[in-house]
Amino acid sequence: MINRRTFSKALGLSTGVAAASLAGLQGLPTASATTQNGTTAPTALTVTSFAALKQIKAGLLDIGYAELGPAHGPVVICLHGWPYDIHSFVDVAPLLAAEGYRVIVPYLRGHGTTRFLSSRTFRNAQQSAIALDIIALMDVLKIEKAVLAGFDWGSRTADIIAALWPERTKALVSVSGYLVTNLEANKQPLPPKAEYAWWYQYYFATERGRLAMEDKTKRHDLTRLVWDTVSPTWGFDDATFERTAAAFENPDYADIVIHNYRWRLSLADGERRYDRLEKQLAARPTIAVPAITLDAEHDPFTAPGDGSSYRDRFTGEYAHRTLKDIGHNVPQEAPTAFAQAVIDVDHF
Secondary structure, rough: OHHHHHHHHHHHHHHHHHHHHHHHOOOOHHHHHEOOOOOOOOOOOOOOOOOOOOOEEOOOOOEEEEEEOOOOOEEEEEEEEOOOHHHOOHHHEEEEEEEEEEEEEOOOOOOOOOEEEEOOOOOOHHHHHHHHHHHHHHOOOOOOEOOOEEHHHHHHHHHHHHOHHHEEEEEEEEEEEOOOOOOOOHHHHOOHHHHHHHHHHHHHOOOHHHHHHOOOHHHHHHHHHHHHHHHHOOOOOOOHHHHHHHHHHOOOOOHHHHHHHHHHOOOOOHHHHHHHHHHHHHOOOOOOOOOEEEEEEEOOOOOOOOOOOOOHHHHOOOOEEEEEEOOOOOOHHHHHHHHHHHHHHHHH
């Protein structure tokens, strides 16, 4: 159980500051999840930002990331989605750090302080390229194996690493289950309600959509609209959104976002250097590492069937949980449930 001393140590705060941060926790909204393996559920905290970020050159990037917890603790890598950033884990990270984990939360390419090392590098956002960014980060940080936990783009990235590099994956927490992109399957129409939820994907396929992402005001308003619509029960304030929106000022943001969604619809090419990996992913490889999948009740992208549509992709120890009254940004809307999933899957 987290207390003032362990929370203070995790964040590098004085006991007095930690006490102030922990004050008023009674009545905080959290999502419930069943505790497994005798572990104690962490307590929700109220945190607004990370301490000073770190930068490290890895692969094609100079990656910005937050790091909390003991340097030699078991590693958890938390991966954000779109239109989000590392602040999706601003409550999850200290919860896990207080439990003894070394928590790494990187900005994905095109976000926040992460930069390409060369201006000549193609601003590619196909799935295998992003996964290799995280492998490169693990290599340079000398992390042999980690628990991977993500949502949205982060789930896809974590799924890919777990499937193709199981030796680097201790366990997996994946919101929305198995999100590996199959380009051929993506050419087929979805049910109208599902297509409706993806309106921005088709907007980004147009020149108007690209121009909107390049325009600071339109980008701000568009991403805020997405937050409002995909998390209808989350009562976040303006300051919470603005902390994340600052990450969208990255000079490569528009190029990365547009390429990601156009590539998924086969409207933009990837790079030949990733063809071998994409061929493997097109075969829908199974995930054999211990895994917990999370579905959010009010996430418009949650597949029907309580995880049944992707259950066969997970062949190792496995559990599925549905979070009531929660929307798309699961780790920030339900930090206790998300952190508990990480702790539980690490003890499978």
